[in-house]
Amino acid sequence: MGLQQEIERRRTFGIISHPDAGKTTLTEKLLLFGGAIQKAGAVKSSKIKDHARSDWMEIEKQRGISVATSVMGFNYKDVKINLLDTPGHQDFAEDTYRTLTAVDSVIMVIDCVKGVEIQTEKLMEVCRMRNTPVICFINKLDREGRDPFELLDEVEEKLSIKVRPLSWPINMGKNFKGVYSLYEKSLHLFTASKQTVEEGIEIKDINDQELERLVGENNAKQLRADIELIEGVYPDFDVNEYLEGKVAPVFFGSAVNNFGVKELLDSFIRLAPPPKPRETTVRVVKPDEQKFTGFIFKIHANMDPKHRNRIAFLRVCSGKFERATNYTHVRQEKSIRFSNATAFMAQDRETIEEAFPGDIVGLFDTGNLKIGDTLTDGEKLMYTGIPSFSPEIFKEVINLDAMKTKQLEKGLQQLMEEGVAQLFTYEIGKRKAIGTVGALQFEVIQFRLKNEYGATVQFQPQNIYKACWISSKDPKKLNEFVDSKQRHIARDKDGKLVFMAESRAWLQMVQDNFPEIEFHFTSEF
Ligand code: G4P
Numbered sequence: 001m002g003l004q005q006e007i008e009r010r011r012t013f014g015i016i017s018h019p020d021a022g023k024t025t026l027t028e029k030l031l032l033f034g035g036a037i038q039k040a041g042a043v044k045s046s047k048i049k050d051h052a053r054s055d056w057m058e059i060e061k062q063r064g065i066s067v068a069t070s071v072m073g074f075n076y077k078d079v080k081i082n083l084l085d086t087p088g089h090q091d092f093a094e095d096t097y098r099t100l101t102a103v104d105s106v107i108m109v110i111d112c113v114k115g116v117e118i119q120t121e122k123l124m125e126v127c128r129m130r131n132t133p134v135i136c137f138i139n140k141l142d143r144e145g146r147d148p149f150e151l152l153d154e155v156e157e158k159l160s161i162k163v164r165p166l167s168w169p170i171n172m173g174k175n176f177k178g179v180y181s182l183y184e185k186s187l188h189l190f191t192a193s194k195q196t197v198e199e200g201i202e203i204k205d206i207n208d209q210e211l212e213r214l215v216g217e218n219n220a221k222q223l224r225a226d227i228e229l230i231e232g233v234y235p236d237f238d239v240n241e242y243l244e245g246k247v248a249p250v251f252f253g254s255a256v257n258n259f260g261v262k263e264l265l266d267s268f269i270r271l272a273p274p275p276k277p278r279e280t281t282v283r284v285v286k287p288d289e290q291k292f293t294g295f296i297f298k299i300h301a302n303m304d305p306k307h308r309n310r311i312a313f314l315r316v317c318s319g320k321f322e323r324a325t326n327y328t329h330v331r332q333e334k335s336i337r338f339s340n341a342t343a344f345m346a347q348d349r350e351t352i353e354e355a356f357p358g359d360i361v362g363l364f365d366t367g368n369l370k371i372g373d374t375l376t377d378g379e380k381l382m383y384t385g386i387p388s389f390s391p392e393i394f395k396e397v398i399n400l401d402a403m404k405t406k407q408l409e410k411g412l413q414q415l416m417e418e419g420v421a422q423l424f425t426y427e428i429g430k431r432k433a434i435g436t437v438g439a440l441q442f443e444v445i446q447f448r449l450k451n452e453y454g455a456t457v458q459f460q461p462q463n464i465y466k467a468c469w470i471s472s473k474d475p476k477k478l479n480e481f482v483d484s485k486q487r488h489i490a491r492d493k494d495g496k497l498v499f500m501a502e503s504r505a506w507l508q509m510v511q512d513n514f515p516e517i518e519f520h521f522t523s524e525f
Helices: 003-008 023-033 056-068 090-100 118-129 148-159 210-215 217-233 239-243 261-271 402-417 440-453 475-484 504-513
Strands: 010-017 071-076 079-084 105-111 134-139 162-165 167-170 178-181 186-189 247-252 293-301 310-318 326-329 334-337 341-345 348-351 360-365 374-376 393-399 422-426 432-436 457-461 466-471 489-491 497-501 518-520
Touching: 003 010, 010 023, 010 090, 010 118, 010 261, 023 071, 023 079, 023 105, 023 261, 071 360, 090 118, 090 293, 105 118, 118 148, 134 148, 134 261, 148 162, 148 247, 167 217, 167 247, 186 210, 210 217, 239 247, 247 261, 293 360, 293 402, 393 402, 402 422, 402 440, 422 497, 432 440, 440 457, 466 475, 466 504, 497 504
Parallel strands: 010 079, 010 105, 071 341, 105 134, 134 247, 162 247
Antiparallel strands: 071 079, 167 178, 178 186, 293 310, 293 374, 310 360, 326 334, 326 374, 341 348, 341 360, 393 432, 393 457, 422 432, 422 489, 466 497, 466 518, 489 497
């Protein structure tokens, strides 16, 4: 098979949702269709439940699970599907944001009882930044959910994306009868907990009396009225608008009952894009270019503290990746070779010889790779669009064991390279502040520093509202600003200047007083 065909048959995506909407359940059903697992229950939830907050074994166990299920590759109808798992727990949102830079599209799961929840809103913001195509799956139709029209309005409003239903439910909860596919013009009748999937019943003409026979008079009447309304309110589905991230096709179903999942998967492989061209610092790279390029979007530490090696997750963007070949590590300007490369097929990892655009390769790394690094076949370009976001919680690191300063430095550096949190080093006094999205990371960091590096630390809460990356067209003005705000200036892991704002009001005031300075909330600007 040629490079072009390999690219065309790949679909690399992620599932996003608020915890408990049904991401794990849906993942499992998709894997069952792909033949990647044999029975339900094989995919462990990668969510860290609240009750496990201080249970270290639990966190470690979860880390193990999450590496095993980080990438699930499977074949379905000749399509190679790469499903990238995203942590459900909101404290690990930053990890999810980065994983979303490595996908070509997403499926968003919404609970029909709860509607659009906060975590979905945040994740959707990240999708919008990159115009990622989104398919929406409204789940748990076997429960008494909210009115479907109301749910669609909420998606449009809260997620700022247009929607277009491609299937429509006939009732919900106890009276849930099934869904009508507007795309295929067929009816799928619901039976709870079914293991097999029946083909839909073709109903080309919605006015066909067969509908009455299948769902009853009232339901048939309601469905016809709903469809008339849908066709009046929503413009025809335009696949290009979906591919540009402007409109999300919507499907309804019940993941736990394996209902609507096959239709979702069949539509997904038909609609979702194969790997697309990507921006770099130098030029746009097309996937079908012969020369290999790719970037690192995730790093996972070895579970065994005695072995420092890590697994770096590489997304192949162009050409063919081959094992035991010399590639250029652009940031370090050196040649690097991986004799041990693994693919992720379902829950197994297997050594691979080659990989194509869209594929994710696991590379064993001994400390050369950082998140955001680019590997190429010689060309000096770097992939963009893997920013750090301003964290939300900041704490100062207090070293409790002066004898272990070196270990602490090293541990902090390595944990930051893995993307566990962000480190900001103040210009004055070189004090170190760690910024995270959630409180749980501090517990993880403290534990791992002790367990893996022998360093003992404490965290002192800091009164910081946001870390803003700063720049100015006028270097003199930037210097003046840095001088006047010295106490609040730090550097990030790449040495970029950051202003540590203590409150929203104060930040606003500083922005007003220094109009020549630009304040950015992500590290890429
Ligand atoms: P998450 O990964 O998004 O956090 O959600 P997960 O799949 O773990 O699902 C959360 C809960 O919702 C699970 O129940 C799951 O069984 C249930 N669920 C998923 N899909 C459906 C559906 O279509 N209908 C209904 N009624 N429930 C659904 P749980 O009680 O938390 O766990 P479990 O004991 O069932 O595993």
